[in-house]
Amino acid sequence: MTEQNRPAKLGPVATFAGRSLEVLRDMILDGTLAPGERLNEVHLSQALGISRGPLREAIQRLASEGLVEAVTHRGVYVRSFSARELSDFYELRIALETHAVRLAARYAPQERIDEVGRMLDDTESSMGSDSTGSYPADADFHARLVRLAANPPLVQALTDVGRKIQLARARSAHQPRRARTALDEHRTIVAALNDRDGDHAATLLEAHLTSSLNNALAVLRAAEPD
């Protein structure tokens, strides 16, 4: 009998703590729990329909991920990042992601690179000719790009810093005007990968990310001219 023992990955986490982690993380990243806001364990546990035990376990993981800050006897707060910290995160992301594309240029199978190119085609056609739309596929592109490096710890590190960046940019939604520009820059990166020119791809990617950072910083300072 060719039954397969041990279902390796079961989709939804079967534990309250695990599911609460995902729910809370989503709530933080989509702004339901705003930066600086306090997480009341009693209220949250009631809202989630669980007890405080598994909730606290989930919160510990969020603290480990750097999305919340726990102060003893005083509560946990959604982290609020400064412009400087956002810059530091981007610097870290640049270090990781440029290294990833260098690896991708050297080792990624051509087919996988082609997939990313086709994904950009799909994005463009669904965007239409108006360059005012948002660019929801941006995160997807970068995720695919990084996976080309075939290095799980690297992917994980980028996922972590990506979440912090998303939280740091909480109020500064991407300027839609950059959607078209970003897509074009993405294309040049894929082109460099097709040429197996890792240095060039890294240079283009660094410029792309720096541009993204500057955009975020501008929006941040416009919102809070502190």
Next chain:
Amino acid sequence: MTEQNRPAKLGPVATFAGRSLEVLRDMILDGTLAPGERLNEVHLSQALGISRGPLREAIQRLASEGLVEAVTHRGVYVRSFSARELSDFYELRIALETHAVRLAARYAPQERIDEVGRMLDDTESSMGSDSTGSYPADADFHARLVRLAANPPLVQALTDVGRKIQLARARSAHQPRRARTALDEHRTIVAALNDRDGDHAATLLEAHLTSSLNNALAVLRAAEPD
């Protein structure tokens, strides 16, 4: 009144969960809890003199740090890494640390670089002329090097991957023969920093880390010629 409210940092963590996290992490990194070993919550909580609640919170953080793996209803296990994973970790470390030295070459104050140089002097004199001794200051050197980049998230990321590397190398103690060589390589890196030559420092550092990886891989394969 110039009293300082809010003691920003109190040394030892005042909570059971926080202290258990540090104790458990140390136990994992020094081999008291071996790779593949299971963490029995009841036994551990009794050994630590606490209840299972805070212990589980500590374990959640260890899982988030990637030092243990939790399997639902089956327990948590100290992670056991393959040679491939060790290589991936080093690849990640190279990405982060080379970027750090490039930043350091550009922005670090000369005084801070000098401090690292003096620290190497101290290490050498305490090592004596015999090149057979171990090199306990190795981790300290790399930690100082990275801090020169003045980027806390980058430091944190390197701390995380550093711990995983330490766990992955659990049984493969550094070959003492490399102590002298490593110190010499460290000197060349500091020299490049003094010249503010980030590219050169990065190149030297990458070679140094690759050499360290190959040493670890050799010891690993010798111990387990699987």
Next chain:
DNA sequence: GGATCGCAAACTGTTGACAGTTGTCAGTTT
């Protein structure tokens, strides 16, 4: 009127107990 003190409510840290699952092992069957 403003600052200080003290109490009470709210909340976090911790505990012990309960419930459901997993793994084991004897006993039985083939």
Next chain:
DNA sequence: AAACTGACAACTGTCAACAGTTTGCGATCC
């Protein structure tokens, strides 16, 4: 002897209650 079955023991996931701390507020005092 190998395989299946069923019950028991051990352990994890979860909950509700207790204890100590922090915080807000009102009374008191200067």
